[in-house]
Amino acid sequence: MDQVRRTILKRMQERGLNYKEVSLELGKNAAYMQQFMERNIPAKLKEDVRSRLSEILDLPEGDLGAPERSDGRSTDDKSKDIPEIDLVAGLGAGGFSALEQTSRNGITFAKEVVRDHWRLPEWMLARMGVKAAHVAAFPAQGDSMSPTIGDGDVVFIDTRHRVPSPDGVYALADEFGGVVVKRLEVTxxxxxxxxxxKIISDNPRHSEREFTLDEIHIVGRYIGRFTV
Known part of the structure; x- marks a missing residue:
């Protein structure tokens, strides 16, 4: 067994994960990881699989066989990138079309709706209690959450949190396929x-609404904003 597969197996054992669980987290069939681990050729993961597996196992992509860049650094540097979502590109009937895959570790966004990337200092991410792989950003629109969040502010969310526990500010998909930021309170x-x-706007000029949990789609919990 080559080094990549030994690394994967060791981390799976440390986390109490089996092949089936990891395969499903990757969005693959249940036998995918077992077949990969039992190959008689050196392990080589596709870029998208390697990136997702690094999140699931909390391992640098370099440990999973990521090639070196021309400057000598591993391509796993991209794991520090925070995607900024183009909400216009994400609009679509029947739901927020930017969502490509979800798991207990967060959300993967379709490449065509990621218009740019952010990088935040490690101390700031630590204070927020997140890793870059768990975070997404998008520009807020409108004044419904004023003064907490202003029109044009870039909002950062933790995509692992998709139930309103505890109560607080969350991003959720609206009925038009976009994303809105609202204060949620379990009633x-x-x-x-x-x-x-209960879906609440901090701006009192906007009315409150109430839905069942099954009727809303939470994209993540609000953790901060960038404003100018």
Missing amino acids: SRPGAETVTV
């Missing part, structure tokens, strides 16, 4: 069969 009693959520 049903603990243990209720149907969970209801």
Whole structure:
């Protein structure tokens, strides 16, 4: 077994993961990882699979066989990139079309709707309690969350959080396929069969709405903003 596969197996054992679980996290069939690990040729992961696997196992892409760049650094540097989503490109009937894949580690966005990337200092990410791979950014639109968030502010969200626990500010897909930022408050009693959520705008000129949890699609929890 070559070094890449030994590294993968060791980390899976440390995290109590099996081949099937990792395969499904990758969006592949249940036997994908076992077949990869049992090959009689040196391990070589496709770029998209390697990038996703590095998030699942919390390993640098260099440890998974990422090639060296011309400046001598591994291409896993891109794992520090935070995608900024073009909301106009993400609009589409029937849901937010920018969402490509979701898992317990966050959301992967379709490349065609990522218009640029951000990089934040490690100390700032640590203060937010996230890694760059868990974060996405997009420009806020409108004044519904004023003064907390202004029109044109770039909002950063933690895409691992897709239920409103605890109550707070979240990004969610709207009925037109875009993304809005709202304050969410669970209004049903603990243990209720149907969970209801109040959607609140910080700007009092906008009315409140209430839905069941099944009727909303949370994209992530608000963790910060960039404003000019």
